[in-house]
Amino acid sequence: MPFPFTPLVDKLPSSVPFVGPEALERRTGTKFRARIGANESVFGPSPTVIAAIAAAAAESWQYCDPENHDIKAALAKHLGVAPENVMVGEGIDGLFGYAVRLFVEPGVTVATSLGAYPTFNFHVQGFGGRLVTTPYVDDREDPDSLIDLATRETARLIYFANPDNPMGSWWDHGSVQRMIDRIPDGALLMLDEAYGEFAPEGTLPPLDVTNPSLLRFRTFSKAYGLAGLRLGYCIGHADLIRAFDKIRNHFGVTKLGQVAGIAALGDQPHLNSVVGKVITARDRIAAIARSNGLTPLPSATNFVAIDCGRDGDHARRVLDALVAAGIFVRMPGVAPLNRCIRVTAGTGEDLALFAEELPKALAKAD
Amino acid sequence: MPFPFTPLVDKLPSSVPFVGPEALERRTGTKFRARIGANESVFGPSPTVIAAIAAAAAESWQYCDPENHDIKAALAKHLGVAPENVMVGEGIDGLFGYAVRLFVEPGVTVATSLGAYPTFNFHVQGFGGRLVTTPYVDDREDPDSLIDLATRETARLIYFANPDNPMGSWWDHGSVQRMIDRIPDGALLMLDEAYGEFAPEGTLPPLDVTNPSLLRFRTFSKAYGLAGLRLGYCIGHADLIRAFDKIRNHFGVTKLGQVAGIAALGDQPHLNSVVGKVITARDRIAAIARSNGLTPLPSATNFVAIDCGRDGDHARRVLDALVAAGIFVRMPGVAPLNRCIRVTAGTGEDLALFAEELPKALAKAD
Incomplete structure (x- = not known):
């Protein structure tokens, strides 16, 4: 090596784990008909945000x-904390890279769950960190085992997502608070709440920016x-x-x-409307799954993990067939989570296409 | 420390060296009348770029x-290299952070010039790198001394900007090529050409992506x-x-x-127009400097360093007076470069304000 x-x-691997839908489109030479694999919000940003971007483009x-003074001030006000x-x-x-x-x-040493957020x-x-993991239990991260693991292994960081990606599962705020209260001395909990807005009331514990062992x-x-x-933003001790x-x-x-973020915070009705559309879409995905004999997992996110009922190879075949049919979806990376495919809350049109292609994909995967 | x-x-310093014009505005409670301190392009992006941003906002x-496939393909084509x-x-x-x-x-060990790009x-x-430096000579980075220093100190990285910030000076391509040819074994030259488009023809050496010791x-x-x-982008060995x-x-x-970058590359007439306006503005800044008894330094960038004729404390007083008068300018951080203030190529209006305020600032600084 010169x-x-x-x-x-x-020592780091040269392989790139980040394959976007665009790369798949280039490979197949066709555009996806439904982009419901990356948990993006197909319902888009608020029209006021789009207008703000256009106005600020020049x-x-x-x-x-x-x-980041203005966006931090807006966030602080929204969250009820100081900038x-x-x-x-x-x-x-x-x-995450900085943290x-x-x-x-x-x-x-860093503790996480086996199959949690790969980035x-x-x-x-x-x-150069050393990752130690504890398995998901019933398709949820296991807070007690994670804290036990971190304590046993003297982990300096602990990663926990609530609600979780890739499974869509969640814990109520009391369970998360108990976890926070058990963070071992010398460790820091990185609590990923990327999907927090989609979760039922009572999922996110109250903010406590006096806690020196927690970043959200x-x-x-x-x-x-x-x-x-x-x-993105994180919230914590000053x-x-x-x-x-x-x-x-x-x-x-x-x-x-910065401009878009401030405008987005200012349009909470749009946020609420998106959350409503996501709940409708989750129900629709679940219904599609059930009508194909599959089991949708409960979700507090903008996606649904669908248990395809067999192993990872089978789910991969289902996914490959969907992708080949122009439906971009993804799946968890490790067993037993990888018996599922992960479908983002799509538009009515997206999900109609998914409903049309899923039975064919299942037949192909058999 | 808990x-x-x-x-x-x-061990890293807690002080933040990055003070934007917005922070100064918040401190003084007034908006700058001319924003000519950060070497931004006051002439703005191409109208086609603005339209492309607005169209893609949704x-x-x-x-x-x-x-980054499409923007890399566009850049590769523009540069005559492979993606x-x-x-x-x-x-x-x-x-730079990644590199x-x-x-x-x-x-x-990393070798640079004393007073070169602080970021x-x-x-x-x-x-955790160890910086070693060699001084500017006649307000230019000194390629020979820099290579000698890197060789002597077994530096792994060498930083060189051509054209240079903060002085605006430059070397012709032959001088830079001689420097490239002298990169010591085991070292890598990071050649910063951020201002390359403003430089006279023949300033940038031809691209050679077979060279394993160079990133541009x-x-x-x-x-x-x-x-x-x-x-931003960098060009080098695959x-x-x-x-x-x-x-x-x-x-x-x-x-x-990504969208804006592709549109920007597609509007070279706008780029040429901006370069023309920058040259006009440089001449105007130089004329303003001279008419105040100061010495403008030759520039191949979109700014002009003005030698205020005395020491750093004096230049700082001139700068402070300009800032207090609503003219955002900056200055080099170390002696002897800091006898200068650095003025970005502004609009006619920007420079009219500068022309109005400079003599007052000089009087105040005396």
Whole structure:
């Protein structure tokens, strides 16, 4: 190797785990007819957000405010915390990269669930962390086992998503609070609430920004329909939040993202309307699954995991057949979760196509 | 410290070196009348780019293509290289963060010029690198001394900007090529060409993507007027380019950024028009400087460094007076470069205000 990479970088896998629907479209030479695989919000951002983006487009020659002052102020007001308790970044993925970098160096242990969000694991491995996992139980992350594991392994970070991706499952706020109360000394819980807006009332524990062992991550990518603009935020103790300034790309958020985020927060009726449409779509996906003899898993997110009733190879064949038919869906990566396919809450048209193609895909997969 | 940060993070300074014009505006309670401090393109993006952003705003619910296929293809065509020789990222700053991470771990030495781009240094320090510097000579980076220094100190990375920020100076392609030919074994030259479009013909050496010791960084933030959309790229050997995939935030570029970048490349007449306006503005800034008894430095960028004729404290007083009068300008951070203020190529109106306020600022600074 003639290149002077660090030993850590040399050891990292060269394979790219991030295959977007566009790559699949290029491979097959056809456009997807339904894009219901990445848990994007097919219902789109608010019309006021779209108008705000269009109005601000001509100002794109200006760098963003590196302090993200206005969007942080809007978020702080919305959340009932102080701006110093909020960090804004390039999507939750970007913030995960920074957060992992703050705490993980080679040899540091990080605890997560086997099959949980792979991009978090990507960042942990990218900084040389050692991942330890505990299995899902009944298709849910297992908070008690996760904390036990973290305690036993002296993990410095603990990842937990509520509601969960890829299964759509969730815990009530009391269970999550018990978990928070059990965070071992010297560890930090990274609580991923990307799908929080879709969850039933009482799923998210109240914010407590005095807790020095907790960072909560939320996003404009899901319910607010702005995945393409890369705007996530995390909420926590001011000393934790301030630490991001030591390492982050200070001008990393786009100016249009800042503008769009503020406009999005200002249109809560749109958010509520999207959540309503998502619930309707979840019910429709569940009905389609049942009418094909499959079992939809309960979901507090904008997608439904459908248990295809057999193993991962079978579910993969179902998925491949759907993708070949122009329906972009995804599936969990590890057993036993990978007996499922994961279908995003789509438009009526998206789900009509899904309903049409699912029985054919199941027949092909047999 | 109750927080389990890495020892490296604990050692990093908590102070934030990135003060945007918005922070200054909040401090003074007044809006800048002229925003000519951050080398943004006040002439804005192309109207076709603005239209493309507005047209794509409603699609912001979709994540970007993580492979950046279309914008990379457009760039590759524009540059006459293969897409595998191009990496797209969240501005040059974002790409610097990744590139530094690929090569720098605690103790690794990095060579740059004293007073060169501070954000690059921020990333080097953020990954524990050891910076060694060589001074500017006649307000230019000194390629020979820089290579000598890198050789002597066994530097793994070498930073060189051509044209240079903050001084606006440049070397012809032959000088840069001689530098490239002298890169020591085991080292990599990071050649920052953010301002390349403004430079005279013959400033940038021809691309050679077979060279395994060179990465060249360019951006849509300057001549293309898209600083707020965060779209930079780097060009190099395919094996170097591929390594970014091991660590980058794969969905980090915005969908609007991708769309805007492609539209921007497609409107070269706008680029040429901007370059023409910048040259006119540089001449005007130089004339204003001279008429106040100051010395404008020659510039191949979209800004002019003005030698205020005394020391850094004096230039700082001039700058402070301009800022207080609503004129946002900046200045180099270290002596002897900091005898200058740095003024971005502004609109006619911007520069009329500058012309009005500069003599008052000079009087105040005396």
